Amino acid sequence: MAAAAVDAVIVGFGWTGAIMAEALTAAGLNVLAFERGGWRNSSNNFAVTFDQDELRYFWRHHLFQNVAHSTLTFRNKPDQRALPMRHLGSFLPGAGVGGGGVHWNGQVWRFLPSDFAARSHNLERYGANAVNAAEMTIQDYPVTYAELEPYYDKFEYLCGVSGKAGNLGGSIQPGGNPFEGPRSREYPNPPLRMTYGPTLFAEAAKSLGYHPFPHPAANMSRPYTNPLGVQLAECTYCGFCEKFGCGNDSKSSPQTTILPVLMPRPNFALRTYCEVMKVELTRDRRHATGVSYIDENGVLSFQPANMVILSAFMPENVRLMLLSGIGPPYDPRTGKGTVGKNYSYQIVSSVNVFYDDKITNPFIGAGALGMMIDDFNGDNFDHKGKGFIGGGFLGALNTGARPIETHPVPDNTPKWGAGFKRAMADNYLKTVPIITHGAVMSHRTNYVDLDPTWRDVRGRPLLRMTFDFTDNEHRMSDFLTDKAAEIGRAMGGREIKVNKRSGSYDITPYQTTHTTGGAIIGSDPATSALNRYLQSWDVPNVFVPGANAFPQNAGYNPMGTVAALCYLSAEAIANQYVKSPGPLVHA
């Protein structure tokens, strides 16, 4: 018996899936969500009684995608042979209800207004060479910061972000980020209580004339009830956010902000352990008829739907488009085609400050607890003569110095043995890490496509990632690292250790889970896969929310912008698309 058609199928039930499902069910649509992993929540899957288990969650990847089930292949350059990732490293995709929203840190940023005009802004200020160097393929967003502001605000209030506004309607606020775009109102919660290390950083940064401010955090500085009526508890600063679920319900996730009101809605259903194989299209590939999926018993079924929302993580979204034949695949030789284009990432580095006389207790932490400066992000400073565009924030971020993962030791320390152990014991409590978090521009040969050789457990081709840093990224990251070192030296410690990012991109050590692009938004179907409403130019009843939409990456964590774009899309679906299905933008 054929399943009854639903108004919308959601593929992947993390942040964007939950945001879409909430918005569309509120608008009266029948929504069915598929999630390849299982049901998860704090009281069962990462309860306070066993949540702080570093071996299980960090080392053994308990909340992440199982690479034996599906992974991706990787190479730096198009002339190399790609090989499959057999252990997650550089980034950590989630699997299961809540997706990566369960194990993220809760760093909620807005991009700068100029980030949305990356090409035209830099072209105007620095000339054609700056935006065309090394086959850069950056593009403007088809939306502006001002258009997204209400949606940024909506997500920040959903999440109860703790922070301090730096720009309220154009008026610069003391204590906040003076470089940010204008906000319509203050953050819903005050900043987290600041620990010692970030405080030392802020003092030094200020003495050098920079503008430190508390990192905006989806970790609760006080108990919070969001506009949906869902409650979050106050953060205990246990230091187990990143790579962990929050046992205390004080980190925003779909579970702690949306699901309590979404799950009981009669026009919503969730099916776990169901993996969508592909989006089924009509013969002319202009219309999706539904999705085929494999359930937990291994049975392949077809679910008809009037609309398909691909809300999996970025690489899986792009792979599903390629597997389904939605849009023309990108060809790096000709630059033609759109799906797979402009894969991008971030470039990070760090500086450790070591003290003799200061106990910094770095284990007291929260995912987004820290003091940052934004003086060197985006185009907040003059790039003339620097040989790069873009930038990043930097600062002391105290996510919690978890013991297996964290062993800061000065230069010239032995790599193992008694000397290493002594250095660890001597320095663990007396260090402050400064991180830099840099943008990566898009380039012609950084892209994703279907691997010709390797397949997943279901027999489908894996996604192949081709990516490397260019001179633009290295110059920019070195510049940020020098600034971090300058502040580190001013913090008055015994010594600092500088950890630059050099050479080709290495996919094995953890860096950030901020993979972007591959199905980007734009104003021209020839150069983008999606329009400003995240709607496929080619198959208008398919919407693809996620960081896949970024034409290039900015120097910020992506989630705020991912959510803002998702809300913009959801509102357009509810208010315009449902009344008149079809392309929402006519190019």
Next chain:
Amino acid sequence: MHDRLPAIALCIALATFVAACATAGYQQEAPAVPQGVLDPGGGAIGLPPANADDATADAAAWGRSADASAPPDASYQNSADPVARGQYLAVTGDCVSCHTNPGGQPFAGARPIRTPFGIIYSANITPDPVTGIGRWTEADFYRAMHKGVAHGGKNLYPVFPYTYFTRMSRPDVDAIWAYLLTLPPAYQVKPANKLPFPLNIRFILKLWNALFFRSGEFRPNPAMTAEWNRGAYLVWGPGHCGACHTPKNFLGADRNKRALQGGTLDNWVALDLTGDARGGLANWTGGDIVEYLRSGRNARAAASGSMQEVVYNSTSRMSDSDLAAIASYLKQLPPGRRRGTFKLPSEDALRAGAAIYADTCSACHGANGEGEPRYFPPLAGDAAVQAKDPTTIIRIILGGSRSIPTPARPTPAAMPAFDWKLDDSEVASVATYIRNSWGNGAPEVSRRHVAKLRRLVGHAAQTAQP
């Protein structure tokens, strides 16, 4: 007849003992395990998914939309339409809770009700002519509610609280009847009760009624306000609060001298609803009571155990004026009999308990038991914590607890189970510490009490283990 009572009583007492032994071994079946044949996440490392045994129940708790029947509009209370009014009254009586088997059709009954005497299955009260009340008359229904006698003259067990419903007015009972007739008929045969001899002989109920039951409709007290009288009617009539909150004698009848001073059922403690300073509602305002009944929690407490079901199906759906009436009535109840003094707990238990509390409880409940109001219940001053019978606090420590989500407070905040982490004496120590800190005071908890409850309810953990 009176000279035969001692013999009957002895007989029943023996049967009670037998039944109690039988029910003690009763264990809930573990819910089905949703296992991915291929686990796309987590399974990379060969560990079972944490607490998979509870995942189904947990997801169900989040997604519960309860009875399929639409929650009534509180304005139905004063509707001219008896069906609407009856629907509202059925909510005030929480009929749906007992008369619905989890997963079954609402009001079709067959839910096993565990009593100290054995298991009694609830009746199908949909208008199905064969298995329901389709052949009943309005007068039959009134007789059942008013006298505890079913269609055909069979006596009903007082687990169906006709001892309270008898106080309801004829128009109210008729309105419920009118509403029940509009339900979709369900063919649902009532399973045979699991009661030992001689309790399985209905004739015995005539004796029970003669001893403990007086029928009669509620008569308002003209000296009190209309609000108070409405509250008294709800509490003593449809709401049947005393069915749980009044202690029972050895034959299961209310001990009326201690009305509403707290009882036990199904290994939960129902709180003292009088103005008792420790175990009762002395510190609650009327607003606190209304908020608790409306949302399942307030700044002082969160509903646990069977009260969650009452809040979910009944009080959260009642009108503001009725909740205010209940609060008005309860706030004017004098404190019950003064509690006797109790032996101060041992220093050892308090010292061990303080250390366990700091390690395992304080992150959520606060260093001083202050909690996070409406999320993590405060322990300082809490009535359930200080109840003379520590059953509830022990159960919650062992099995965890999940707050019932209501429209006003949709978050199903939960406390994890500690039964796998703390042994009997550790649970006893920390419970003793909580019951005797921050101004709290209650008797010491024994290791043996914990061991007994662990045996009885160990398989009914609400939330997970690693």
